[in-house]
Amino acid sequence: MNKAGLTDMPGQAGSTNIQGENQQKLDIYADHQFIAALKCGVECCIVASEEHEDIIRLDTDISTNAKYIVAIDPLDGSSNIDVNVPVGTIFSIYRRNSIHGPANLADVLQKGTEQVAAGYIIYGSSTMLVYTTGNGVNGFTLDPSIGEFCLSHPNMRIPAKGLIYSINEGNYVHFPQGVKDYIKYCQVEDDTTQRPYTSRYIDSMVADIHRNLIKGGIFIYPVTSSAPQGKLRLVYECNPMAFIIEQAGGRATNGFERILTLDVNNIHERSPIFIGSTDMVKAAESFMQKQYENERIGQN
Ligand code: AHG
Ligand code: MN
Ligand code: MN
Numbered sequence: 001m002n003k004a005g006l007t008d009m010p011g012q013a014g015s016t017n018i019q020g021e022n023q024q025k026l027d028i029y030a031d032h033q034f035i036a037a038l039k040c041g042v043e044c045c046i047v048a049s050e051e052h053e054d055i056i057r058l059d060t061d062i063s064t065n066a067k068y069i070v071a072i073d074p075l076d077g078s079s080n081i082d083v084n085v086p087v088g089t090i091f092s093i094y095r096r097n098s099i100h101g102p103a104n105l106a107d108v109l110q111k112g113t114e115q116v117a118a119g120y121i122i123y124g125s126s127t128m129l130v131y132t133t134g135n136g137v138n139g140f141t142l143d144p145s146i147g148e149f150c151l152s153h154p155n156m157r158i159p160a161k162g163l164i165y166s167i168n169e170g171n172y173v174h175f176p177q178g179v180k181d182y183i184k185y186c187q188v189e190d191d192t193t194q195r196p197y198t199s200r201y202i203d204s205m206v207a208d209i210h211r212n213l214i215k216g217g218i219f220i221y222p223v224t225s226s227a228p229q230g231k232l233r234l235v236y237e238c239n240p241m242a243f244i245i246e247q248a249g250g251r252a253t254n255g256f257e258r259i260l261t262l263d264v265n266n267i268h269e270r271s272p273i274f275i276g277s278t279d280m281v282k283a284a285e286s287f288m289q290k291q292y293e294n295e296r297i298g299q300n
Helices: 025-040 078-083 169-174 177-187 205-215 234-247 278-299
Strands: 013-018 021-024 044-049 068-076 087-095 115-123 127-132 137-143 148-153 164-166 218-221 251-253 273-276
Touching: 021 025, 021 078, 025 044, 025 068, 025 078, 025 087, 044 234, 068 078, 068 234, 078 087, 087 205, 087 234, 115 205, 115 234, 127 148, 127 205, 127 234, 164 205, 169 177, 177 278, 205 218, 205 234, 205 273, 218 278, 234 251, 234 273, 251 278, 273 278
Parallel strands: 044 068, 164 218
Antiparallel strands: 013 021, 068 087, 087 115, 115 127, 127 137, 137 148, 218 273, 251 273
């Protein structure tokens, strides 16, 4: 048995729980692997991981004084592990602000605009690394025969108009009215805008956004009555994906405000997200705005 207790099928539910969500063995294994790799490097002083309540300080002599912070969702799409559907890893890199001594929590709680790099790895029919350093987005495919990621998708651009909407419609009854109205809009027949759109939802943010990045589309995880702040994590899901999609020419908001400018108050903070092709995100936002105005009128 290794550190992750990985003795049998990788996806079987473990006994642990973080932030009210079940951790699977592969979640823990991926977390161990990435932290071990970052410990061996000399560039990272703190890791904020979805799988840990608190930040992890890498406290070797060299790492303590390192310049960078890494935020990571080691394994995204855990519910798909046992059914062989693509999962991913999402990461984000910040430069620490403090200069002397160990870095602190304030170094981690930076707005998404401060990211120096962000990326994801998708473990699908091929393994791809897609990342940005703020100068466009490039995709690299793993060539297992040489163990290297090779540039296969240079300068990735998301189509401004898409035809795919991705949302867990099973939660429809719990959605805000603006989201319900946008879903209905997606389903109405209209030749000029090529509606009805196609619905695709994999239950793995990395896979849904990767497909939409290539084909065009919108991914929405709104607030729901059971998740009043949204479900997805601002630090290691929303901000890195927003940085990538903006750099590919798309748009990412919480329905009203740009994701990258939201204040970050704690590492596990959640946010609603509307992300993808610019025209689609703007259309969804207009429905949110209508809901907001209707509610305001209703209150007066
Ligand atoms: P994680 O596996 O890291 O906890 O993330 C799961 C996320 C995301 O990948 C996916 O889009 C979303 O949860 C799915 O949530 P629902 O099952 O509620 O639709
Ligand atoms: Mn995730
Ligand atoms: Mn995860």
